Amino acid sequence: MTRQFSLGNFLASNGVVLALAGVILFGWLRYDNFLGLFNVMSVLRYNSMFALISLGMCFVIMTGGIDLSVGATAALASVVAAQASPYGAGAGLAAGVLAGSAVGVANGLIITRLKIMPFITTLATMLAASGLALLLAGNQTIPVSYKTAFTWLGQGNLWGLPVPALIAAVAYLAGAVVLNLTSSGRTVLAVGDNEDATRLMGLPADRVLFGVYLACGGLAGLAGVVLAAQFGAGQPIEGKGWELFAIAAVVVGGTLLTGGSGSVMATLAGVLLLGVLFTILNFENGKGWISLSAYWQSVIRGVFLLAVVVLQARLADPARHPTNADGT
Amino acid sequence: MSDRGLMAFLGRHGTLAALIVLIALNILITKNFLTLQTLNVNLTQVCTIVIVAVGMTLVIATGGIDLSVGSLMAIAGALAPMIFLGTLFGIETVWFAVTVAVIVALCATTLFGAFNGWLIARFNIQPIVATLVLFIAGRGIAQVMTNGNLQVFKVPEFQIIGLGRVFGIPVQAILMVIIVIAAAWVLRRTVFGRQLLAIGGNDRAAVLAGVPVARVKIAVYAISGFLAGIAGLIVIAINSASDANLVGLGIELDAIAAVAVGGTLLSGGRATVWGTLVGALTIQIVRYTLLANGVPDAAAMVVKAAIIIVAVWLQQRGKRA
Numbered sequence: 252m253t254r255q256f257s258l259g260n261f262l263a264s265n266g267v268v269l270a271l272a273g274v275i276l277f278g279w280l281r282y283d284n285f286l287g288l289f290n291v292m293s294v295l296r297y298n299s300m301f302a303l304i305s306l307g308m309c310f311v312i313m314t315g316g317i318d319l320s321v322g323a324t325a326a327l328a329s330v331v332a333a334q335a336s337p338y339g340a341g342a343g344l345a346a347g348v349l350a351g352s353a354v355g356v357a358n359g360l361i362i363t364r365l366k367i368m369p370f371i372t373t374l375a376t377m378l379a380a381s382g383l384a385l386l387l388a389g390n391q392t393i394p395v396s397y398k399t400a401f402t403w404l405g406q407g408n409l410w411g412l413p414v415p416a417l418i419a420a421v422a423y424l425a426g427a428v429v430l431n432l433t434s435s436g437r438t439v440l441a442v443g444d445n446e447d448a449t450r451l452m453g454l455p456a457d458r459v460l461f462g463v464y465l466a467c468g469g470l471a472g473l474a475g476v477v478l479a480a481q482f483g484a485g486q487p488i489e490g491k492g493w494e495l496f497a498i499a500a501v502v503v504g505g506t507l508l509t510g511g512s513g514s515v516m517a518t519l520a521g522v523l524l525l526g527v528l529f530t531i532l533n534f535e536n537g538k539g540w541i542s543l544s545a546y547w548q549s550v551i552r553g554v555f556l557l558a559v560v561v562l563q564a565r566l567a568d569p570a571r572h573p574t575n576a577d578g579t
Numbered sequence: 580m581s582d583r584g585l586m587a588f589l590g591r592h593g594t595l596a597a598l599i600v601l602i603a604l605n606i607l608i609t610k611n612f613l614t615l616q617t618l619n620v621n622l623t624q625v626c627t628i629v630i631v632a633v634g635m636t637l638v639i640a641t642g643g644i645d646l647s648v649g650s651l652m653a654i655a656g657a658l659a660p661m662i663f664l665g666t667l668f669g670i671e672t673v674w675f676a677v678t679v680a681v682i683v684a685l686c687a688t689t690l691f692g693a694f695n696g697w698l699i700a701r702f703n704i705q706p707i708v709a710t711l712v713l714f715i716a717g718r719g720i721a722q723v724m725t726n727g728n729l730q731v732f733k734v735p736e737f738q739i740i741g742l743g744r745v746f747g748i749p750v751q752a753i754l755m756v757i758i759v760i761a762a763a764w765v766l767r768r769t770v771f772g773r774q775l776l777a778i779g780g781n782d783r784a785a786v787l788a789g790v791p792v793a794r795v796k797i798a799v800y801a802i803s804g805f806l807a808g809i810a811g812l813i814v815i816a817i818n819s820a821s822d823a824n825l826v827g828l829g830i831e832l833d834a835i836a837a838v839a840v841g842g843t844l845l846s847g848g849r850a851t852v853w854g855t856l857v858g859a860l861t862i863q864i865v866r867y868t869l870l871a872n873g874v875p876d877a878a879a880m881v882v883k884a885a886i887i888i889v890a891v892w893l894q895q896r897g898k899r900a
Contacts, residue, residue, distance in 0.1 A: 378887075379884035
């Protein structure tokens with residue numbers, strides 16, 4: 252069956268890239284230095300943490316699950332990484348990723364063994380991770396060691412690019428390869444599409460689910476390491492609401508929350524889109540025409556998310572909405 | 580066999596049993612537990628969670644979820660003081676100003692709730708995504724309205740709902756009980772209640788059976804918004820101040836936890852308002868027990884996490900047995 256070209260389908264699958272291009276074009280035309288080296292680098296550096304957690308979230312959502320614990324996990328990992336930072340950059344990195352992975356293991360075990368819904372499981376582990384972070388840190392922020400190279404992980408440059416952005420780029424490449432070129436990646440989508448059928452086909456559904464939550468925890472841990480390195484401290488109360496930002500980025504990227512389909516690179520575009528919108532707001536304030544407080548950023552993000560989901564709902568499923576004339 | 584019977588019993592009544600055991604334990608180990616003050620402290624802390632969780636129970640009964648409740652609390656909390664303090668427009672008599680403030684704030688959150696329901700019913704957007712919009716934008720709206728500033732006030736006529744007492748019982752606790760009874764009645768005894776459960780059980784079948792699915796969904800999210808508005812007003816009345824950055828922050832997860840521990844199915848189709856009340860009280864008493872006996876709040880969070888998992892696990896075992 253050949254698929255006819257339809258504007259609706261095209262927009263639905265490439266909308267986020269087009270929107271990102273449009274927003275960047277708008278910024279480039281309107282503001283001086285919008286595509287200046289400094290601005291581009293700081294956008295990439297700051298958004299790399301969100302990119303990392305959104306990547307893990309993307310995989311979890313493709314299995315039809317959700318992970319609410321990523322923000323608290325990142326906070327826990329930032330504390331652990333900061334405490335390990337005097338032993339070197341490698342030790343800090345490993346400690347943070349291990350702490351995140353530990354939360355991922357807990358999620359994976361509870362979901363696959365006890366068969367408790369991901370929403371409830373990760374809600375509980377979010378509380379636990381948050382509590383552990385506060386206990387370990389003694390309700391304070393933990394300064395990182397500046398004697399070792401640890402802060403390089405967040406503040407350094409390599410080949411002229413921010414290190415955290417490079418870390419995120421490597422993670423996304425690996426994610427895309429795993430999803431598209433390995434059998435585990437295809438099983439992720441199969442589980443999200445129909446978990447029972449996947450089991451009946453003899454695919455290792457539980458192992459893949461476990462792996463996905465483990466990876467999501469590990470990536471959240473990595474985001475926590477970057478957080479600690481970038482801001483010079485492990486922050487037990489940071490990360491609140493990150494999980495919902497990550498979900499928003501995944502949704503803006505066009506991945507459906509019902510699971511079974513999705514794109515790693517579109518998620519990256521979703522993260523960048525939400526990040527660039529914030530930058531536009533700053534530049535607009537800089538022009539002096541209007542003065543929008545930082546509080547507007549969440550309103551604008553919300554409105555943007557609204558536009559995306561309404562468009563998605565109308566474009567992706569025209570049969571349900573007969574008013575949509577250009578549906579095939 | 581008896582082991583299975585025990586699991587089934589724990590699954591059905593475990594949370595209530597746990598609550599009773601906890602109270603008995605506290606009478607033995609916690610000093611001054613059986614005092615009116617202890618009761619009032621716990622009721623004050625738990626009642627906003629219960630009020631929000633009642634709305635959440637009804638939403639979850641339809642198979643949905645409402646992440647926007649905390650942000651809607653912030654909107655109600657930001658809007659009401661702007662009116663009764665005369666920031667927006669001057670009103671002469673205090674009572675009239677307070678009445679207008681309460682009505683406007685509750686209408687606003689009810690409309691926002693209805694908007695959630697409209698997105699879900701009209702566009703078939705998943706509830707978690709649809710309410711995520713107002714979760715993000717709603718607090719921003721409250722912050723923009725107040726420019727992020729703290730609104731401090733001392734208006735006894737308004738603060739009755741947070742600081743008033745009737746026969747020594749806090750007014751908000753009485754409000755909470757009324758809301759729980761009303762919602763339990765609606766869910767059990769009214770057509771609307773049965774329609775909620777029908778939609779949660781099987782959306783398509785409900786449509787075919789002639790249930791006005793779209794209207795019921797819009798109504799249930801509107802109710803959730805309305806209850807969130809009440810909770811927001813209570814919080815600012817207790818604090819004598821409204822901080823748009825903090826009012827209702829994170830309450831959606833507390834409410835969902837109470838609903839889950841209380842025995843409502845998160846996939847919809849089966850719900851219990853009384854269970855939600857028991858769930859919220861259990862979580863509260865556990866926290867109080869730990870704090871009153873010198874355990875830090877952070878450790879209490881870890882314990883709370885364990886309770887949520889164990890409670891839901893027992894319920895699932897109970898159903899299968």
